[in-house]
Amino acid sequence: MIEILSCSEMAEADRRAPAEGVAGEMLMEAAGRAVAEAALARWPQARRVLVLAGPGNNGGDGYVAARRLAESGRTVAVAALAPVEALRGDAAVMAARWSGPTLPIGEAGPVDFDLVVDALFGAGLARPLAGVAAHAIGRAADSGLPVLAVDVPSGLNGDTGAAAGAVLPATLTVTFVRLKPGHLLYPGRALCGEVVLADIGMPGSVVAGVGARTFLNRPALWRTAFPEPNPQGHKYDRGHVLVWSGPEFATGAARLAALGAARGGAGAVTLAGPAAALRVHAAHVSAIMLRPAARPDDLHAILAGRRFAIAIVGPGAGDGVEAATDAALAGAAACVLDADVFTAFADRPNALRDRIAERPARPVVVTPHEGEFGRLFGQGGPAGSKLDRAREAARRLGATVVLKGPDTVVASPDGRAAIADNAPPWLATAGAGDTLAGFCAGLLAQGMPAFEAATAAVWLHGEAAREVGPGLIADDLPGALPAVLRRFQSTVAEGGDSQP
Numbered sequence: 001m002i003e004i005l006s007c008s009e010m011a012e013a014d015r016r017a018p019a020e021g022v023a024g025e026m027l028m029e030a031a032g033r034a035v036a037e038a039a040l041a042r043w044p045q046a047r048r049v050l051v052l053a054g055p056g057n058n059g060g061d062g063y064v065a066a067r068r069l070a071e072s073g074r075t076v077a078v079a080a081l082a083p084v085e086a087l088r089g090d091a092a093v094m095a096a097r098w099s100g101p102t103l104p105i106g107e108a109g110p111v112d113f114d115l116v117v118d119a120l121f122g123a124g125l126a127r128p129l130a131g132v133a134a135h136a137i138g139r140a141a142d143s144g145l146p147v148l149a150v151d152v153p154s155g156l157n158g159d160t161g162a163a164a165g166a167v168l169p170a171t172l173t174v175t176f177v178r179l180k181p182g183h184l185l186y187p188g189r190a191l192c193g194e195v196v197l198a199d200i201g202m203p204g205s206v207v208a209g210v211g212a213r214t215f216l217n218r219p220a221l222w223r224t225a226f227p228e229p230n231p232q233g234h235k236y237d238r239g240h241v242l243v244w245s246g247p248e249f250a251t252g253a254a255r256l257a258a259l260g261a262a263r264g265g266a267g268a269v270t271l272a273g274p275a276a277a278l279r280v281h282a283a284h285v286s287a288i289m290l291r292p293a294a295r296p297d298d299l300h301a302i303l304a305g306r307r308f309a310i311a312i313v314g315p316g317a318g319d320g321v322e323a324a325t326d327a328a329l330a331g332a333a334a335c336v337l338d339a340d341v342f343t344a345f346a347d348r349p350n351a352l353r354d355r356i357a358e359r360p361a362r363p364v365v366v367t368p369h370e371g372e373f374g375r376l377f378g379q380g381g382p383a384g385s386k387l388d389r390a391r392e393a394a395r396r397l398g399a400t401v402v403l404k405g406p407d408t409v410v411a412s413p414d415g416r417a418a419i420a421d422n423a424p425p426w427l428a429t430a431g432a433g434d435t436l437a438g439f440c441a442g443l444l445a446q447g448m449p450a451f452e453a454a455t456a457a458v459w460l461h462g463e464a465a466r467e468v469g470p471g472l473i474a475d476d477l478p479g480a481l482p483a484v485l486r487r488f489q490s491t492v493a494e495g496g497d498s499q500p
């Protein structure tokens with residue numbers, strides 16, 4: 001279940017389902033039943049349920065849920081946004097099967113209820129909520145009652161995770177078939193509350209036929225590409241990562257990247273930079289090699305002597321980062337570009353793109369957070385949701401883009417993208433990004449393709465942060481990786497996934 005479907009892809013699946021013997025009515029019945037079951041499981045004490053029903057199929061699901069909840073002995077009322085006669089298709093069928101009380105939404109307040117089921121709008125939201133619908137959700141929100149959202153909280157755009165107008169925050173969201181981007185991208189993720197994904201009988205072949213290019217970042221996405229060390233291998237079979245280090249008083253970031261690369265599985269890691277900086281590194285690291293490079297241009301000669309080197313440039317790079325980037329792109333088998341690179345190329349994304357384009361066969365992964373992304377692209381940068389922007393940036397740069405945050409998106413120039421949902425809030429700490437660049441380079445060094453290496457690095461990074469727990473500092477992350485890898489490897493051996 002790792003595909004994520006956009007609202008139009010979901011609608012496309014809906015259109016294709018009857019040809020595979022699954023009628024829309026069956027899907028709606030199953031969806032409404034799943035909503036009712038989730039309500040009963042989560043709020044067994046709730047006796048009185050108010051269902052807010054909208055004018056489309058989301059409302060249709062609401063009418064089914066109302067019937068099922070009433071059948072299980074709950075007192076249920078439907079507050080309808082549109083008169084029953086105005087409903088069409090499956091929703092009209094389901095409304096006709098509902099024989100309990102139905103009030104115009106303006107007349108139904110949530111005062112006498114224990115639970116609100118929000119079936120106003122789902123994937124069909126076409127404009128910001130206004131008027132009587134906005135008023136109704138305002139009253140529901142003010143009531144303080146728990147809210148179960150059908151498919152998505154009403155007012156939330158399922159594709160972007162944003163709400164252009166009023167939105168009804170949910171305690172629990174029950175969605176169907178596959179997650180939508182809005183369940184994972186903030187602020188949507190927070191507005192959904194807990195998310196339950198219900199199987200409503202949509203055939204897997206129908207979903208596959210839609211050809212989704214967006215995925216949940218889970219091991220199932222990249223497991224088959226994950227490097228397995230060769231028992232007879234040499235350390236250089238696992239690649240050599242070269243990290244450009246900035247000056248003496250800014251060494252921490254490069255060192256975190258180097259340690260991340262080493263823990264990420266690179267066979268050897270070298271920090272290259274000015275001698276004064278290397279003396280500082282020498283006081284901290286043992287397994288990492290140190291190679292003097294007085295100027296960034298010296299990287300050309302260092303890289304020329306390596307058969308398979310992955311370069312990391314950006315963490316704590318300081319002055320000369322542009323020259324170091326040039327040397328890395330010219331001489332390394334793959335590059336991870338981070339941090340100071342986005343300052344050096346601020347407002348000049350095309351200059352970076354042109355450099356990357358000179359070596360089209362060599363993978364490049366860029367790992368900006370939102371601020372760096374904005375700095376690099378400046379005015380006229382990619383627009384839309386976080387997913388849209390990461391995809392567009394990958395296309396423009398010809399590089400794999402890791403747009404970091406609590407909902408990190410990895411996008412490939414070939415159109416694939418993945419959204420992560422496992423980063424705990426305490427991962428937002430100084431230096432965490434440098435370690436991520438290192439994890440990614442460590443996987444690239446072992447020959448993992450760029451999109452898979454970047455998605456795996458992001459997932460492992462989140463798991464390492466969970467492993468450490470609150471109080472984490474970035475220095476803890478490399479050391480937390482072995483436990484995560486051990487667990488991951490054992491679930492692979494068992495043929496399972498460490499998360500659903």
Ligand SMILES: NC(=O)C1=CN([C@@H]2O[C@H](COP(=O)(O)OP(=O)(O)OC[C@H]3O[C@@H](n4cnc5c(N)ncnc54)[C@H](O)[C@@H]3O)[C@@H](O)[C@H]2O)[C@@H](O)CC1
Pocket residue numbers: 010011013014027028031054055056057058059060061120121122123124125126127128129130133150151152176177200
């Ligand atoms: N895709 C599937 O496989 C399934 C979809 N189902 C449900 O169908 C929903 C999608 O149904 P629809 O496409 O009918 O869409 P919705 O029910 O979300 O809403 C569509 C209706 O709302 C109107 N509308 C949109 N924005 C409005 C606004 N701001 N103010 C007032 N009216 C507005 C539209 O003109 C249209 O009449 C899903 O969210 C899900 O709940 C389920 O029945 C199960 C199967």
Ligand SMILES: [K+]
Pocket residue numbers: 058118119120121122149150151152153154
């Ligand atoms: K809804």
